Amino acid sequence: MIDLGSDRLGAAADDFYEALLEAHKGLSFPESAALNARLVLLLANHIGDLAILKAALAAASRLEVQEEKGSPEQKAACDKRLHLSEAGLHQKDRAASRTHRVTS
């Protein structure tokens, strides 16, 4: 099992994110996409392990697919939650009522 979830950057995560946004500053969207493409290829080479790269591709794609495929359902689910949230921030109550619905 390849572990992609563990945090390996620690406190440097914020430094990286800042540097990443800095690198994109002032670029058009296509220029940014091109920068990201080069970055992916550089990092892939640095990782140098096809199994890890495939696992990462799968993890990134899975989320992408979910979003596209599930969009009508997801929208409905989202609307439902939106409706529920009108009752306010009773997270506990909401969680409880959802559980109740499932079990009943």
Next chain:
Amino acid sequence: MPRYHYRRQAYKTPPELSGGVRGKQKIAIVGAGPIGLTLAIDLASRGVASLLLDENDVVSAGSRAICWAKRSLEIFDRLGVGERMVEKGVTWKVARIYHRDRELYSFDLLPEAGHKMPAFVNLQQYYVEEYLIERARDFPQLLDLRFRNKVIGIRQEEAGVTLEVETPDGVYDLMVDYVVACDGARSSIRSMLGLSFQGQLFDERFLIADIEMQADFPAERRFWFEPTFHDGQSALLHKQPDDVYRIDLQLGREADAEKEKQIERVIPRIRAIVGDRPFDIHTVSVYSFQCSRLERFVQGRVIFAGDAAHVVSPFGARGGNGGIQDAEALAWRLAALVKGKAGDDILSHYDAERTFAADEDIKNSLRTTAFMTPKSELERMMRSAVFDLSVELPFARRLINSGRLSTPCSLARFYKSAGEPKRAPLAAGEVALDAPLERNGKRVWLLNQLGKDFALVTLGDVPPPVPAGVRGLQIGEGSELQDREGFAEARYGRGLSYLFRPDQRICAVFSEPDPRQIEAAIERELGRRTA
């Protein structure tokens, strides 16, 4: 209106205007907010007199600081008001983050036991000021609190500073050796001296409201990105004492501050969050922020602390807490200086450490702002990727930035040549970590044992020789302090001696301390360089 009862602080005609002749004073502190009060009490606890001037005569009004971090509480505790603050405040340590109505994750700010003070306490600034004022009144001989004394002029000369002070009874001149400006983000001392306050201003606007209501919301910091109940980019909810809640809503760059403040616009926004339950609005305002600081916090005999020296966004609670740490870093140094125990150089240490700390706060604040307000399609896309990955992959949670909450920064970079033993878990420049200990069968806390001066704490069975004027403490077999629960050893190791500054920072670590090394370390701290 707040349930809090504002009382007017008594004004007395200052002796300068009632015929009493007073010579030059040592220290005047301008601004009796949390920072000025903390400094004045810290000085008084070290036997040093000061005058504390404030143009007003009531404690803070409006939605001001509420989140007091562990280090601030430890400082308040050293000054004798920490327990009271914790007792009144709402203790919390869990921060929960949502994207829309999906909880992404939560994190515990103090996952380990064995600390006297919690990670955070929420307490309205008016309570903090009230408790500090009451404590200040315990030092009538040393602490001269002067309300409705407004500084309207300042002249700095080589021998001292003259303040021109306006009161209901007229204007008087006050001559002092040192002035500490704790007069807030719009510091009048700063502008009277014509000092530039450099940094970045943001046009993003936020609605901030304190409301009172009956609700059983948890004592947690809850932060929403793109909330479903608010059309802006983010929302933040904090619980305070007296059934008061702090709501902070991001409104965007185009928001009209005057319009957004109107009660008929505010009520539906709050209703969307709290539902149908009744609520009272205590305060509401619209703010924007900047991340700026003075280039130097020490300008001759005028020293700056708190918001007068540096400002950041509220996300991260780094404003008030940074200021309390300024006060602590300054108090013992200023005390040593006016007692003639320190070299002039000592104030440059304050400047170096606190500008460094301010830069760390500003850096963190800018990063949070960047994450909260994506500036381009790419930045929005990058942030969405972080949210999407964070549900399944913990590493991505580390990238979500809703505020990096205040912790004391490491000053290790100022102690690079200290040459401490490699096996020491804590290095010189770190702030002391608390630990429960036992003294004569009673549970006590390490930080409460350190005292007001330099202290040498040895974890081991053989007490080292301690030079005069240094408080020696031993934790080990056969000594007064016992580490029954093992927290002290886990945090400090064994067979090591730590020298603490009067502000509870480690300034040297020894395996075999020798009194000359200890004295040399203290000389360095006091700015009295030895050959």
